[in-house]
Amino acid sequence: MIATTSHRNVPSVELEGLDILWFQVSGTLCNLTCHHCFISCSPTNKTYGYLSLEDVEKQLQLSVEQGVREYYFTGGEPFLNRDLVPMIERTLEYGPVTVLTNGTVLKEAWLERLRLAAEASKFSLEFRVSIDGPTAEINDPIRGAGTFDRAMEGIRKLSAFGFLPIVTMTQTWEDSQSEEILNQFRKILIQVGNLRPRLKILPRLKIGAEAERTSGYETYEKITPIMMEGYDASQLLCSHSRVVTDRGIAVCPILIDSTDAILGDTLNEASRPFELTHGACYTCYQYGAICTNPSSKLSQDS
């Protein structure tokens, strides 16, 4: 459902149902400092902190009543949280899990435990590994020196433990080059043992470090009420998702640095509508719940 806040002429979106629950498990702490990060995560960014196993357990129990369909773990780099493995093990008893990682800090002992947990669960455990190009020359200037090789080593380990990671890349090239770049990527991934490559292209979000790297959103890149007429609001993540952080429940994982992102202390409080004031909302509007896996993407209404 879409409502318009008349005095500001800004559309807002109601939470239709809590399909996806995110856990900002490592806050804004990351071992990398990518130049395009939409929340400027780094080894020293402590804007948001770690979640505890108890935090996750409590929200999992509450999520049953909400009818949550699936769970995503993000950060920062989720694997910096030493409780991540037991968190995933526990969550797989409730539903499907997706972990968004840069793939550079994976330990084989963790992956062995997770392999067993995934086999025992009826639900999928997905790993989404961020790599921004099929070569170090494309990736490393964005994500840091040596990160391409380290991420590919992560892919090798995940593949060796039977996982089928989804490689996500932020598009920094022209659309016409996409098929060629994807083909190049597939060849490279097969070489490290990822025999069934799965690739997902993400659009650039021009906020955080990316706004400083290139340019932020233009003033016209905002959602207006007229744009929402006839638009299927289920395309927007805020219509069916919320994020658990150590500072409260946020509207979406992209906007946690925004002052209006925290909607309340509890899932119930955070079920209120959200005003689409941000440039990133415009990107979500254009591309449709970009943070979601292809298997769960809600396509436009037929």
Add this chain to the structure above:
Amino acid sequence: MKSLRGIEVPSKKNMDTQTFAFFGGIYNNYLALATAIDDAHSRGAEKLFCLGDLGAFGPYPDRVFPLLIENDVQTVQGNYDHSIGNGLNDCQCGYTDPRDNRFAQISYDYTQANTTPTNCEWLKQLPTEIRFEVAGLRFLLCHGSPRKTNEFLWESTTSTHFLNRLADEFQADVILGTHTGLHWSRELSEDRLFVNVGVLGRPANNGQTNVWYALVDVSVLQEKPRVNLKFIPVKYDWKRLVAEMQSEELPVEFQETIRSGWWTTCLEVLPAKERSRGLC
């Protein structure tokens, strides 16, 4: 968007059990459909249903329609049917991978070009939902999910409490859908049930050439309704289907799936668990 269609279910006063057959995506596979209809009748099914997606993948789209109409198969509109019926440009499957989109477009263009205007009109008027009640049980038939025609409900990415929520919100005791291509079921709270009936259009990505449908018996025991679900494998003349796909110059990748039982296209949307069971 939801349309409600009350379906009259024949009551058999002297029988304890009523049997219903549910067919998922046909994908132009009229040979499997004809075999499944005969099979369902032989198993005592008194009412047959199809949960949509008549076109795609296989040859001769128009051969599906008389089978459904002559056998009074009540049919839900799938995303493919909505697209073909309304003359849209693609199937609304929502792929983003260029390869998946290329193959999806080949089968869509073929189906669109070979479906008569009369059959397009028939697709256009199909309901997006069918509801009926048997022995006090509220059945809800949809294509993807009760709330969205093209929502994928995979076994490994759908929590049980989410399905309970759908059953609550849509006030149903038995929900049946298709759309993913893989059959599965889950028991819900309060003796409710979710069923993905599978598809007749292509094998279940398991190396077997047969396809699947769902047979549901409803009986009453000690005044309580009981549902007995069986997934039925359908062996049909897949060699003839492959030969006809060849003569229609449909992609060898599609033929290979029918011949081998393994999916070769539209793999992007498969979750990890389902994908890992396949070959590609």
